[in-house]
Structure formats: structure tokens, C-alpha cells
Amino acid sequence: MTSDATQDGAHYLLGHTDHELRRLDIQGDLYRDATLRAFRDAGIEPGMRVLDIGCGTGDVSRAVATVVGEAGSVLGIDRGERAVEAAREWARDQGLNNVDFAVSEIDEFHSPANFDAVVGRFILMHQPDPAQVLASVVRSLRAGGVVCMIESYMDALLSGPHSFPASPLYDEIVRWKSAVVAGAGSDLHAGGRLKQLFGAAGLPQPRARLEARLEGGADSPYYEYIAHSVRSMLPEAERQGLGGFTNADADTLERRLRDEVLASRGMLVAWPVVAAFCRTETAPATAP
Numbered sequence: 001m002t003s004d005a006t007q008d009g010a011h012y013l014l015g016h017t018d019h020e021l022r023r024l025d026i027q028g029d030l031y032r033d034a035t036l037r038a039f040r041d042a043g044i045e046p047g048m049r050v051l052d053i054g055c056g057t058g059d060v061s062r063a064v065a066t067v068v069g070e071a072g073s074v075l076g077i078d079r080g081e082r083a084v085e086a087a088r089e090w091a092r093d094q095g096l097n098n099v100d101f102a103v104s105e106i107d108e109f110h111s112p113a114n115f116d117a118v119v120g121r122f123i124l125m126h127q128p129d130p131a132q133v134l135a136s137v138v139r140s141l142r143a144g145g146v147v148c149m150i151e152s153y154m155d156a157l158l159s160g161p162h163s164f165p166a167s168p169l170y171d172e173i174v175r176w177k178s179a180v181v182a183g184a185g186s187d188l189h190a191g192g193r194l195k196q197l198f199g200a201a202g203l204p205q206p207r208a209r210l211e212a213r214l215e216g217g218a219d220s221p222y223y224e225y226i227a228h229s230v231r232s233m234l235p236e237a238e239r240q241g242l243g244g245f246t247n248a249d250a251d252t253l254e255r256r257l258r259d260e261v262l263a264s265r266g267m268l269v270a271w272p273v274v275a276a277f278c279r280t281e282t283a284p285a286t287a288p
């Protein structure tokens, strides 16, 4: 497996392998409703010009493009060249000319302050200094623009119930995945910290919502999603000397998790997300 290194050596903990690109696609389906709800409540509207930070393969860009429509436009930025290429290919295939993608570190992105909205999902949790990153992109916003961030609240599954009835395999996965994410320096509490983070970035107090899907039954895409997540994290787990799952385990994980949930007629709580959104201050009226 390869990880997608940038010129300055920074990398994304899950890499951009084929498994990871597939995982991002399934993740898009799982979190689309919550994402669109957040955009609607944040006030993103047809005709707006939107910046999507850490766009990955472009799922959030695609979602917000359906909201702003042909009169609006979306620019997705990501440090991962493979992910950006996959996103561009999709836009080309769809014949869309109002959705564009660029390779860039978020805090190195410069543009005139003319975006109507900045959005991002599962991105601040991976930043060593998320307030600085958030503050840096707000500079690309016009006065009165919308900021809408959606972050995972992984800690909620560690400290609360994650399956009904309790699934031993899911418990093992939740603990392992949380350990890998925390060991890589990403923030398990990112969702819970969003309100504080907006304040630290100089933004007004946001409105926020916590939500989680409950997954079960034979056809849920969640089992495949989990198997790809584990597979994508194996190199990082190995780097950390964590042990636990292996490639061979990952190959059977989807089937084993589905079998366990079906046998107990149970359900799994998918990793919850917090959406937080606000508008920046409008510029003070200037004297005539």
C-alpha cells in the first residue's frame, strides 16, 4: 500500500489507495443526508460560490454542487494528488464546468475573499492546529459568508453504547480504529470541539447538531465501509506498532461483521458526526 505524500512530506493517515478511494465513496453515501441537512440549515443556496477544504475524491463538492446548482460554483482543494485526479475525472465525466478541483495544502490556499461559503467534512480532526487552518480559510470568504464544518465525534462510540445488542467484533473495531486515529495525532473529539474551534478561529458562535446512523440488516454498506477503513489503516497501525488486525482479517471482516449483526438481529451505531455552521460578521457600513 502506498500513502499519498505531499511535497513537504505531510501525509493523510488513511492514504489514497484504491481501497481508500472506495471507502470514501461509501462514506459519501452514508453521510450524504447529514451533509445536505447541514448545508440547508447553514443557508447555502443556489448561485453561491463554495470552497470545499480537504475535498478528497470530491463527495462533499458533489453534494454542495447539487445545492448551488448551475448558477453557482464549487472549488474543492486537497493535498492528495490521486484524490484530486479522481475528483476531476468525475467532474469531466459528468460534463460539469462549475465544479473544479485543485491540489493545495489548505493553509497555503490563497484567493480573493469572494467565496460565499466554506465547507469541509472530516478534515479539521486531522489538523495539528485546526483553529489556525479554519482561520486561514475564512480569509477566502466574503463578509457575511457561510462557514459549515462537519466532523466525526469518534469518542462518542468509545464512551457510549455502540451496538444493540453489544457486538464483540464491532467493539474490537471501534477500539482499534480509535487507537490508530488517536495514535496518528488526529482528534477523536473533533466534533465535540467544533463550537470551541469556531471561537478560537475568531468566528461567531455556530449552531450545531449531533447525529448518527443506525446500521444493520443484510444490505447495509456499513460492513464493507468498516472493512475498507481497517484495511486503509493497517500501514499506520503497523507504523505505530499497534498490532490487532491483519490484511487477512480485513479480507473477512465485512462478512464476519454482517454475520454477527444478522445473527443477533442487531444494529451498529455508525460514527456520529457534528455539523456546525455560522455566518461571518458582515462588514461595518462605511460612512458616505
Ligand SMILES: C[S@@+](CC[C@H](N)C(=O)[O-])C[C@H]1O[C@@H](n2cnc3c(N)ncnc32)[C@H](O)[C@@H]1O
Residues within 6 Å of the ligand: 012, 024, 027, 028, 053, 054, 055, 056, 057, 058, 059, 060, 077, 078, 079, 080, 083, 104, 105, 106, 107, 120, 121, 122, 123, 126, 127
Ligand atoms: C477523511 S478525508 C475527507 C474527504 C472529504 N472531505 C469527504 O468527506 O469525503 C480527509 C481529506 O483531507 C485531506 N487533507 C487533510 N489535511 C489536509 C491539509 N492540511 N491540506 C489539504 N488537504 C488535507 C486529505 O488528503 C484527505 O483527502
